[in-house]
Amino acid sequence: MRRSASWRWRTKSGRESRYSMRAASPDRQVTLGAIPTFHLPDLSGLAEGVVAGPEREARLETTYYDTVELRLARWGVSLSHHGDRWLLTIPNGGGRGASELAFAGATRRPPDGALALIRVYVRGAPLEPVARLSSWRRQVALVDGTGHRLAEVVDDEVSVLSGRRVAARFREVEVDLAPGADELLDSLLERLQRAGAVRAERTPPYLRALGPAAQADPDVVVPVLPAQPIAADVVRAALAAGVRLVLRYDPLVRLGGDPEHVHQARVGTRRLRSHLRTFRPLLDRAWADSLRDELGWLAGELGPVRDGEVLHERLLVLMGSLPAVDVRPAAGLADRLTADVAAARTRLLEGMSTQRYFDLVDRLVAAAARPELNEAAERPAAEALPALVVKPWRDLRRAVRALDEHSPDEELHRVRILAKRVRYASEAVAPAVGPEATRFGKLAAALQEVLGDHQDSVTMQGWLRGTATSRRRAFVAGELCAVEAERAEASRERWPAAWHELDRRRAREWIRS
The missing domain is CATH 1.40.20.10 (CHAD domain)
Incomplete structure (x- = not known):
């Protein structure tokens, strides 16, 4: 699933900010699309001894920060604020997923530790809110007979907010497998698809909210050579x-x-x-x-x-x-x-x-x-x-x-x-x-x-x-x-x-x- 660790980050000014880091494994995550009337099916019995835990529900209000040119998004980086914490997601090298770093902080100013990590991409450009998402989340954990977590299924109904207006809505279901639980994937996807979910390209919700500009090339592009280059x-x-x-x-x-x-x-x-x-x-x-x-x-x-x-x-x-x-x-x-x-x-x-x-x-x-x-x-x-x-x-x-x-x-x-x-x-x-x-x-x-x-x-x-x-x-x-x-x-x-x-x-x- 995800491995977590706690760290301290000391900024140039000497102030210390705490954060926790977790590394996600992209090869164990699958994203599905879903229609508005989709309901999570009963996920117990996918394999012998596999039991679905109780469905948990929560309302998530998240604000994403970036430059006007969306420099962070174009580098595959996201910085968001939710409740009393900030979340920074940075791609790992070599296409090996991403690291998620959580910083404590209820203010609207990003923590110094997060800013230090993204300064190379921002390079002096001011950060401002670029997207606000409101999600109704339903979450189910799958466990074995010993209580060991095998997988997690998250059903998000996402609203993209523009002021008080809902500018767009979409829904997605994410399957996150624990190491060693890969054999569950096929049967789990089959049951979700029978309930109306469909395979979809994995695009993070905030990128969908920001539109095509957020998925443009970063400001350093390796050009494709023409057939006869100079x-x-x-x-x-x-x-x-x-x-x-x-x-x-x-x-x-x-x-x-x-x-x-x-x-x-x-x-x-x-x-x-x-x-x-x-x-x-x-x-x-x-x-x-x-x-x-x-x-x-x-x-x-x-x-x-x-x-x-x-x-x-x-x-x-x-x-x-x-x-x-x-x-x-x-x-x-x-x-x-x-x-x-x-x-x-x-x-x-x-x-x-x-x-x-x-x-x-x-x-x-x-x-x-x-x-x-x-x-x-x-x-x-x-x-x-x-x-x-x-x-x-x-x-x-x-x-x-x-x-x-x-x-x-x-x-x-x-x-x-x-x-x-x-x-x-x-x-x-x-x-x-x-x-x-x-x-x-x-x-x-x-x-x-x-x-x-x-x-x-x-x-x-x-x-x-x-x-x-x-x-x-x-x-x-x-x-x-x-x-x-x-x-x-x-x-x-x-x-x-x-x-x-x-x-x-x-x-x-x-x-x-």
């Missing part, structure tokens, strides 16, 4: 995709709790910096370099958090190889790393609360819509773009040829960075160049991954050597370093094969000057 088309699409990734994960980074969120924000930042480097011959250089420098600052804020999270995950895996007697001192090392990540996260959130950060966000939104291009960007993409991969590819080949079996770790790390540049450049031009560039990008990613494993081992060893403060922890750190040294050596042995695949003539012949 270089400028590809540049706009690549930059917009990176900006969209950074903005999408901003509130999730602020919430914390999932290392993947910082990772994705960092990926978006790195891709944008790479695109500005790759497409530099097509851009106004002063504009591109200035924006790239600011993105470098943001990458520097995200990096320590992500690097610390990677080390922490790696350390937990390493601890599984230790004898039982060594687990406790190793846990002390993990606690130290947890504290380091927490401190880095505090610095990151401080940076993301500065005017410098939001000035960068404004510049990124403008860059996604109107990058500052030069005349070279008007050339056909198929002619102009392959040459842009030449320099990163040459830099990578030169660095690899300078290596030997005794090359220091720093030089292998440099090759990894150059492989990443080749990968991002290939992926950026692939929409115009075709599958050859896509395959080449995947081969570069494979090389990057092997060398990334090597660098993670090297970094882990360095951290362990500098962290152990007692003899017992030093002994355990030595054990873990030995494991990581073996892993690093294995990566050294594996990377030449990945390079050989990337350097095949057939793989790289599409690159031309």
